[in-house]
Amino acid sequence: MIDDPVLIEDWHPIAREEDLVGGGPMAARLLGEDIVLWRSGGDYHAWRDLCVHRGTRLSLGRVVDGARLECPYHGWTYATDGRCVLMPAHPEQAPPAKACVAAYRAAAAHGVVWVTLGGGATKIPAFGLIEEPSHQVLMAGPYRVKASGPRIVENFLDVGHFPFVHEGILGDRSRPEIEEYTATINADGVLAEGVKVFQPDPYGTGEGSVVTYTYRVHRPLTASFVKHGEHSFGMLLSVTPHDAVDSTAWMWMAMNYEPSSPMVEFQDRIFAQDRPILESQRPELLPLDLQAELHLRSDRTAIAYRRWLRELGVRTGAA
Numbered sequence: 001m002i003d004d005p006v007l008i009e010d011w012h013p014i015a016r017e018e019d020l021v022g023g024g025p026m027a028a029r030l031l032g033e034d035i036v037l038w039r040s041g042g043d044y045h046a047w048r049d050l051c052v053h054r055g056t057r058l059s060l061g062r063v064v065d066g067a068r069l070e071c072p073y074h075g076w077t078y079a080t081d082g083r084c085v086l087m088p089a090h091p092e093q094a095p096p097a098k099a100c101v102a103a104y105r106a107a108a109a110h111g112v113v114w115v116t117l118g119g120g121a122t123k124i125p126a127f128g129l130i131e132e133p134s135h136q137v138l139m140a141g142p143y144r145v146k147a148s149g150p151r152i153v154e155n156f157l158d159v160g161h162f163p164f165v166h167e168g169i170l171g172d173r174s175r176p177e178i179e180e181y182t183a184t185i186n187a188d189g190v191l192a193e194g195v196k197v198f199q200p201d202p203y204g205t206g207e208g209s210v211v212t213y214t215y216r217v218h219r220p221l222t223a224s225f226v227k228h229g230e231h232s233f234g235m236l237l238s239v240t241p242h243d244a245v246d247s248t249a250w251m252w253m254a255m256n257y258e259p260s261s262p263m264v265e266f267q268d269r270i271f272a273q274d275r276p277i278l279e280s281q282r283p284e285l286l287p288l289d290l291q292a293e294l295h296l297r298s299d300r301t302a303i304a305y306r307r308w309l310r311e312l313g314v315r316t317g318a319a
Helices: 005-009 149-157 263-280 297-312
Strands: 012-016 026-030 033-040 043-048 062-064 068-070 084-086 103-109 112-116 136-145 182-186 189-199 209-219 222-228 233-243 246-255
Touching: 012 026, 012 033, 012 233, 026 233, 033 062, 033 112, 043 112, 136 263, 149 209, 149 222, 149 233, 149 246, 149 263, 149 297, 182 297, 189 297, 209 297, 246 263
Parallel strands: none
Antiparallel strands: 012 112, 026 033, 033 043, 043 103, 062 068, 103 112, 136 246, 182 189, 189 209, 209 222, 222 233, 233 246
């Protein structure tokens, strides 16, 4: 497991709930740890993906009677608390007390199964617009990318790249100016208000206008924005750190109107434009030393984000 006390305590999205409708199991990786996910009734389980007998991946096994997980190698069978309850080669013998897999916490929210490798002291990230009855919620992704989690979050916070990476969609290179805005660190994370950028057709009317955003960073790898204007629209991003530079981005979009085009396909297109940029960035780990890269006033949100990560002591994906 990666040594990162901050991210170990956080909750991370791992799989869609629909992926475990049949119970599973399925393999995943989080912070350098291989885990197995499976479902028993309405409960989700996340364990170290390792049978304590001969080190086989439990994710290759099967769920038995909807309540136990069987190893594919010798049939050792584990109950929902992680303890072995059956050794088929010696069915009369009670498994030793140490025949128990390492178990982590898992829970479902926003249509996704989240896992923490820690004690569960923090909460699964929330986003107000997702809970609004007047808003429809669409999930985009997950998007696997060879980049560090902090690099992905910082890209999400950055409107300065809109006119170039997303030219003609989210920005216009003939109008790349970013006006003054505020970015602060508070008890809840990072808050950036009054972030303005010109967009070619922000409301589907065929006319361009300057759009104002509010950005928040809730946890080191979770951020959101609210787009102000004619309609209510917001997005939540949470990044799963498989390893230092191997991540998956999950996105939820909330809106109180019927979009004129398929929004998930739209976000697929946007992330496809971001991916090569993210995977090309060097150093791969986000520098928390503010002298390591050059900064402008328009980078205030990124500067605040880096300072906050440094204050928290985040290690994974950052340098």
